[in-house]
Amino acid sequence: MTTMLAPSGQASGQVVELMLEVPPGKVIQYDMARLCSALGVDDPTRVAVETDGLRRAIVTIYPANPLAEIRGVTRTDLVMDRHGRITVGRYHNGRPVRRRLFDPRTGSAQRFLLFGTTGSGKSRTVHLELIAEKINGVVSWVADLKHGQSVPEARGAVDWFGTTAEETILMLEGAVGVAKERMIRYARLGRTAFLPWHPDPLLHVTVDEANRLLEKGAPYRDRATYLIRELGRTGRSVGVGIRLAAQASHLEELGGSDTLRAMLKEGEVTLLRWSSSMMRQLVADGLLPAGAQLMPIPKTLQQATLVSQFDEADDDDEEAGGTQGMAYVLSSQHPTSLMRHYRVGAIEPTPGLDPEILALYGDDEPARLEAASWEAAGRAYEYRHDPHAMATLCAQLASEHTSDPVAPTQFVRDEAPAPAPTKGRLLDDRIIDVLRNAQAPMTADDILAGVLADGGKQVSLGSVRNTLGGLVDSGDVVRAGHGLYATPTS
Template sequence: MTTAALPPAAPAEPAASTATHAGLAPATARRLATAERVLYGAGGVLTAVGPQTDVAGLHVAVLAAGAGAIGVLWRRTRTGGAGLLLACTRALPLLGLSGTYAAALIAPGYSWWETVAPVAVAAAAGLAAPMTRAAGISRAIENLPAVVEAPVQQDAGDYLSGVRVLWTAAAVTNGTDLTALHQPDPNRPAFAAVILAAPGEAVSSRLDTRAVAAVFDVPEAAVTLTSIPGSGPGRLALLVDPARAEEQAALDQDPVRLWWGQKVSGPGGAAPGMNLAAYRIEAEEGRATFRVEAAEDVELVLPRRKLARALGIEDPDLLMIGAAGLSGAVITIYRDHPLIHVREATAEDLTMREDGTIALGLRHDGRPARMPLYDTDLGGLTDLFVGAPGSGKSVALLHVITAERLSGIVSIVADAQGGMSLPEAKGRVYAFGAGLAEFGATLAGACALADYREQISTANGWGSFALGDPWALVNISLDEINRVIANDAEAPDDFKAWVVAMITRAQLTFRKLGMGIRYAGQSVHLEDLGDAEKIRANAKQGSVWLGRVNSTMTKRLASDMTSGEVEITPIPRHFGGGGDAEVEAAWNGEEAPTGPVTAGVAWHICGGIPALMRVWLAVKENRTYPNLIRLMESAVMPVLTPAEDAAFRAGYAEALPLAMDLLAGGDGSGGADGHQEHDGEAGAVAVRIPRPAVKAKPANLEAQILTVLAAGVMRNRDIRAALGADTPGGPKAGSVDNALSALFDAGKVIKPGHGKWAPLGWTPED
């Protein structure tokens, strides 16, 4: 590519320009240095042998040469500057050899140093090659005055003046002028300007990038023409940057970029339009990181498994999408899984920072996986923790509960599994409800606490919560909630309805009263929690911890909690279990090797953005986790104020017999009468603790379908008719079809034929 027609760019600083003047060509410098070293070798031999001879003429010549060098240096001292430096550089070998020669003549007899000293001086001079180096310095200095003498401003003016001359001389630019002409970077041969047409006329369409490139004899890629906001067609912004075209050409030939374009971003690739903006390959760390930018006309979509397949990665778990925004993302490919090894948590990791977050574990790229316990603007948060047995859900919850105690947060925990899920928390948190009845009573006590805070806030005119003024943050963790409200839960419908009513109330009021709520279970369907839309919206402000669950649950929560730019894939049970190892083993008739279990690995979703992470290591001893217990007990347990404590305990005491009656099949009348008033601390406001109305929760759509299908095989239209689809009060026909598909994915119904559905276990004999 040539830019000969453009005048050379003016340098910004004279000193910087001197670096561009070479002293000597490399080949010339090598030849001169060789000749110089031969002369020094001969001089060393002469200096070692000459003093031992009786050749008077030789003695006089050597001593005269030394005296002449001293005389030249004396004259140079009068002028100083660079000339003196160069003279000294050249004179050192001659002075060293002549001085050694004179010393040998004066010394009587012969001594070993008379041979060693000349050889040493000659060898040192040969290594330094001072004459050659001085020549290079001299050549560079000779070019310096011309650059220094050239005024910088005049050079810049000459450059832009030359640009204007080329524009005026071109026929295609007739009738236009270059205005606002300037050089954005004085060190770069590029300029910007505004093309101005004659008054009342538009810039000719013939004046395109090709025509402008011809005017300045630059590649077409070096020219950019854009309209000016707020101006009409009589003005165009122009940028000419020849170096940019060369840089782009170099990028286009980059083998990594060519590979990416072929496999990913090009037509037929795994993610068309997902262009490679930058990359770095870190061989020692065993990873390659790619920054991806979506083209302007496409949305950011990164299908993880398709990308792994296209890039030849056998195990898709080795491809991580670390961050994703509206148009860009960072993708990392690892040689080995980065989350196999994590350390144990420290008190610093689990202590809440000013931004309300803790480090729950590590992300795949080594950064802390930060989880918010509190939001300075929103107050309390809603979290979801979902994971199958062995996925590490309980350990993750235990780290969070430990963090709450270290951070001065009041923890209220309810474990529907009778306390077996979180035994370490018992006695180490403010309240711990173990069992189904206690689960409901604990949640009721939290609602009573919210009532108290709401009354005090209303009386004082407070519209929001302030951390520690006057109350501490309270977080309620409801573990194994699927045992309470799921379709197949053992709890009666009236008990479920009561719990769901309190959950709905919590979503409406807890946040601004400084109370967060966390739902945890082996499977959590938002529809089962009551106000699904409210929980979905609130959980997007908090956190979703999605551990190893089945594929259907992964897809459902992923669609609920993310915007879909990043594909969330199920987490395998073992590291390395997501690739082709099983296929290879089956082909060879062998057992597939398994890596360590993936307990603690999860998709952590904050603000709709997912990232793969792993919870800190927890070492179990005697069926408990001593390090987490030690961390919890290292801090004083946060508690409620006396008035708050009275409200919570009164609510719990009232709700416990009600819960037990509901679980026994009663209607709640066996419990204490509702609407009792409990006085708080002396003189405090009376706390009204209502008993939630108990009303059997209507069966959801999936349960209704299962009831209808109990009669046997039915077609879609028959199922819709039986459910009153598209009738007043009935479901939508599309909702029925979606529910049927969900039941089929969950393995609860079968398809005996096209458009036909039957309950699980149905046989043709039926």
Template sequence: MRRMPTRAKVEMAAYGASAAALAVVPSMEVLPAHAAAAAISGGSLWWLYRKAKTGDFARTIRSAQRLLGPVTGGVVYAAAAAAPGRPWWEIAVALGWGGVMAAWLPVTRSTWTPPAETGGPGYPPGFTGLVMRLWDDAEVAPGTWLEDIEQTVSPEHPDFTADVVALAGKPVPRLSDVDIAAAFGVPTACVTLADKPGHGPGRLRLTVAPTRRRGGGIEEVWAEVVARPGGAIPGSKIVHVKTFPAQGDLPARGMVLAEVEPGEVARINHEQLCSAFGVKAEELRLVAQSRGREALVTLYESAPLKGARRATRELLTLDAYGRYTIGTAHDGTDAKVHMQSAAGTFHGFLVGVTGSGKTVALALMCAAWALAGLANWVTSARPDAQMTAVGRHVDRQGAGAIFTWWMLKAAIALMDIRGRINGEVGHDFSGHSPYPGLVLVLDEFNSLVGDEALGDEIAQMTDVLAREGRKFGIGIVFAGQSLNLSKLGGEASLRDQVQGGIGVVLRIASASGGIAARQATGGLAGDVDIAEIPDRFNASMSLMDRMHGTVDDVPGETTQGVGHTVTGSEAVMMRTLYVHLPKDGSPDGLGEIFPEGGGINTLTEREIQELTELGLWHDWTMPPPSAGGDSGDAMPAFTGVEAGGGIGTLAPPPVAVKAKKATVKEQVLAVVDREMTAKEIRGLVDAAAGTVRNALSDLVTDGKLRQVDHGVYAPVHAPADV
């Protein structure tokens, strides 16, 4: 039985009231009533005319059904109003109109619907309820029902497993695959009903897999595609399968836990795994993690890392375990990293190509160190506007090989100073030390150690600090598009020092999965399997689309900040927190994450005083002292520490710093001593024509040259009529 819904009852009552009004009101000389009837009927006709002009035939028909009552009622009203007196047929026509309208409710307005309660079993919402209802409606095995229904592929696929359960003390009938397939509308080969391990005949395991080959369940498909020799996870077998519905911004997901045989280690080929599950690697919907002999595969309905969370001081403040949140993991949890490794070092590494979000990640790290009370020195190969903005919130920040040489030299001497302090307090660096922890960030490390004059010395001092800095509270964080540690002696020992600390791998140069990660991090990421991160979500077009000539020039969303946190042999896909860090010098959001009030952590007065006495506490921009040369003008090497008296006595570079070549702008300023054409200037300057032209434009903008006419330049103070 079906019952009339409330909406239909209301509509029928309206037809009854309108019929009564049509039988009486038209014969009355009531102008407002006539006007209202004309407005309703005329407005309905005008609306129907507008729908007809759109050319959408289906919508016009639906509108005509909806407006049938007001339009025909207007016709009846007009006929009754035009007839003199009150003839008998007016009442008959009005009542007949009401009966016809009530008997034929337009299907697009009010339809008969099933009752809310039918006396049958209530089903849960979604896919689970649908499967249970289909089983009951088909009456394949009366007296049985389904439990533990789980989708095995993804929420978008109808493949599922379920337990068929009989009444207590009764077995599940041996059912025909044909009957089961008919109940769910799938091919017979896609259905399997088998005994469930650990249970009797009263509970059997049903597998329905219409989208899988050969009708097998996920266990069979896993064995055929994933676990086979040369597969995505060779030798693995499924331990558990579980699905989760969407939660907030986190899309629905299915998870598969698998393991390999004891004595083996699970190895994951990410691209093969994506192929096995029918997804594109660049969608970033599939995440795989391995730990020992276990592997956890998570397949999301959509990419889970498209949104970035704004950074706050609370997230960057250390928790009770000495960790801070650097981003959001793919499963919606906080992606945390330790401030110190288990060995007590502040070492770490950060790798990412241009545009991957490396500078933002460095800013987050510096803020976390500042909130924890650590001092921070930052250097990079070249000046950078964003790092300069970070530099306003840290103790020391600069760029270039010279700045880096002085910074490392000061840190080496600081170890000697802190060694004496350690002797006074009776312990190495700890949270109770009278001096703060210090983290040195070496951005674009490859370029710094590749400097022709100072690179070898930078590498040597970095190696010393990485090995011996722990007991003096000094850490090294290597950063760059890739890391080449070949200049540092004993790489294996260095990896042991650095691996346990913070490790972040963002988008790296495209190569082949984990091999690229090992190469890009100079081995610091160990043998961890890291999936490649594309520059955009869904960045590529399928070959089928290309074959059909599909044109899609809408770029995907950027993956800036998407990468992995790496700790030991474990990697977690995540997206770093977001902080506004513009490239144009406009106001940034760094003040929201660094310590409130703008305070900057520095060395102690004693440390600064001793570094000053050693000649190491200045702006670090002057050329390093020469170890000895033919010129008596060379700056003498400092002698603040006795020869051989400590690690702070590391000799300065044995080669004199090469004379700096004049820049193009400096050459232009040197030759322009009168009004000169651009052609004359280009003939006297050792640079490409385009570079000279740009330099002239910049010098005019900076007010260092004056443009007399098009292509004619003169010194600023030269007379205008020269």
């Protein structure tokens, strides 16, 4: 193996870059632990290795971990460029990391896969992408299968927010219905590719904690697997994308490896801190070049040191910084280059919703699904902001569900819409009544007070704001000024 020292030199505090090459006829291979030992480096997080998959490699040695500190994300970072990309962080060498929300060259919606163990920064990364979607006018449907605890700030900032397995199934069915409706509509127009906002917006469905839906033994595993396959098959050309965020486990635990293999090879794949079984699967599926290795991402940057067993322990040492947000973007041109996502939200835990994350989402209304696809999205979309009505639909779905295999043609609920709940009134009707009885245009807070005073089911300000957005889109409510609403006849 021949080496060449880069001009940066080898002096203390400077970066050292080694260009390595093996003789013709051989393929470069390396073992990270042995490499660090040979270089006299006791902290593997200071070493970055990139290969061309054949004969050459670049080894970069830093005086300290270059990603130990990372700045907070800004809304400007998340504005799409002309290539449909947003900036989500930086690589170890300081270069920006970009992720594609849409591919304008092909007119294709994207498939997103995000894997990470507990505490790796998965939820904050999901927030980053959802905030970007809101900023760029993408319609976001989010299923947070941790009962809404993973990304609670997204509630009210997206078009549809669900927290149960049943609502997730209804959401996926609605997305498949939208994709098929758009396909038929575009075929009549002679369109072969999707043009965002001409006239329809991009629609992205996010399933956070997807392993709870797709793991072996999950009640809706087969149904969910089919629907995700359908979205991957039919959604790309009509502007319907799918994002799965899951614990880093073996792919067989996520609906079967065949379910995700195509998404892994063609989607935007990000790997946070991982498990060994996940790594073996990724290499076996050909997502990483043969012989390529990823430097393991430790839980913290604290380096283990050997001390005599008889030395007095120092329990006052502060733990080194964590590695939340560190990852590899496997679908990028630099799949083996360590990167770190920009920080999202407060560093320390907050007692409630994180105000920094809420500020990044902003107070403006999220993008809504086009009216032409409302019917295809199903009754669940109509009831998405009414907890009682949604609970009725979910209970109906649960009662219909059996352990017997269901034919794929039955998965999309084309049957007659579910009957309206017999108890309570829809939030839409309650809001319209409040506005009709008002003497002047009202703010969302005033509308909430009026709704809560009508004796019906208690609702939140976020639900009122979301429902107002839908009513404005349908023409049942108009904007009468900044932050003011009224009925058309008020």
